[in-house]
Amino acid sequence: MSAVRIQLFILLLSALAILGCSANSANIYPLPKAYLHHDQLHSRLQEISQKAPALAQLHLLGFSATEELPIYALQIGKAQAQRKILIIGQHHGDEVLGVELSVALAEELMQKHESDRQWMQIMDEFRFFIVPTINPEGWKRVCDGEYQFKRKNNRDTNNNGRLDIRSDGVDLNRNYPVFWADQVPVPTTHANYKGERPASETEVQAIMELAEKHSFELAIFYHSSSTGLFSEKIFLPNRIQGDEEQKRRLDDLRDFANDYASRVKKDYQKGYYQVGEGNSSRVGNARNFFFHTYQTDAFLVELGGINSAGISVVHPNAKMKDKIVSKNLAALKQVLAQRAKGK
Numbered sequence: 001m002s003a004v005r006i007q008l009f010i011l012l013l014s015a016l017a018i019l020g021c022s023a024n025s026a027n028i029y030p031l032p033k034a035y036l037h038h039d040q041l042h043s044r045l046q047e048i049s050q051k052a053p054a055l056a057q058l059h060l061l062g063f064s065a066t067e068e069l070p071i072y073a074l075q076i077g078k079a080q081a082q083r084k085i086l087i088i089g090q091h092h093g094d095e096v097l098g099v100e101l102s103v104a105l106a107e108e109l110m111q112k113h114e115s116d117r118q119w120m121q122i123m124d125e126f127r128f129f130i131v132p133t134i135n136p137e138g139w140k141r142v143c144d145g146e147y148q149f150k151r152k153n154n155r156d157t158n159n160n161g162r163l164d165i166r167s168d169g170v171d172l173n174r175n176y177p178v179f180w181a182d183q184v185p186v187p188t189t190h191a192n193y194k195g196e197r198p199a200s201e202t203e204v205q206a207i208m209e210l211a212e213k214h215s216f217e218l219a220i221f222y223h224s225s226s227t228g229l230f231s232e233k234i235f236l237p238n239r240i241q242g243d244e245e246q247k248r249r250l251d252d253l254r255d256f257a258n259d260y261a262s263r264v265k266k267d268y269q270k271g272y273y274q275v276g277e278g279n280s281s282r283v284g285n286a287r288n289f290f291f292h293t294y295q296t297d298a299f300l301v302e303l304g305g306i307n308s309a310g311i312s313v314v315h316p317n318a319k320m321k322d323k324i325v326s327k328n329l330a331a332l333k334q335v336l337a338q339r340a341k342g343k
């Protein structure tokens with residue numbers, strides 16, 4: 001080959017390599033088979049709970065607002081474990097990584113409660129309530145390949161008698177009765193439409209009932225940032241200025257969240273997860289509801305990183321999905337083992 005041809009050949013090879021890399025780190029939709037599908041959730045949770053019925057109970061918390069789809073919680077804990085932790089894997093239908101993580105957590109607890117020293121310590125103290133999704137309507141449409149970024153539930157918010165999949169629905173993480181008056185009204189088509197009134201959605205009511213029944217010490221809500229604006233960050237509740245007791249609680253919570261964040265490497269970039277600084281949204285948020293109503297240590301974790309092309313990958317391939325789940329579970333285990341020793 002001539003020198004020019006060799007150069008062209010090398011150029012072609014490197015172009016292929018770059019294409020290959022970005023294909024490996026791109027969003028994949030419809031979702032790969034390795035992702036849990038909505039019609040598998042109930043049997044998977046049943047299977048998990050039946051491994052040790054004395055340790056795990058599957059609960060039906062309620063039904064979704066429009067299609068009356070069931071919302072499940074798996075309670076896992078020893079009789080003596082009195083401190084309670086809530087894990088919610090999904091509020092937004094397209095944010096599927098948290099569903100994967102929460103089901104994997106349930107599996108890990110069941111598998112390792114007698115064999116792993118740290119999980120044993122954790123489970124001597126803590127009882128887990130794991131809710132893989134509170135948005136079965138949105139998740140179903142995403143799983144079925146209908147719309148990749150179906151965020152809200154399926155409420156017919158423009159009242160035209162049918163589902164407009166791209167615009168209908170209430171943002172379930174804006175519907176909790178907290179800081180409700182803060183938001184300037186947005187159209188019902190908006191991604192963050194908070195609903196007609198506080199807790200108008202049965203999905204949110206189901207979680208409120210759970211919160212009322214159990215005094216949760218800690219609640220973690222998993223999300224994914226499809227815009228990439230919040231990727232790989234942890235968000236704390238808002239603080240009411242001048243409330244010193246709240247400031248102290250938040251300082252402690254920030255330390256705990258920092259510990260978690262500093263243990264999770266970013267998916268594609270250098271560095272680790274971080275705790276978000278400054279103001280984040282607070283209207284109707286789960287973390288604010290739990291923190292301000294029940295004094296629960298509550299925060300939100302955004303799963304899914306930014307690839308080398310600057311794209312937020314919230315539907316990664318199976319291999320990256322598993323990596324994200326396992327590194328977050330490892331971090332969770334470490335911080336909970338620490339926490340189990342305290343208080």
Ligand SMILES: [Zn+2]
Pocket residue numbers: 091092095173222223224
């Ligand atoms: Zn979200």
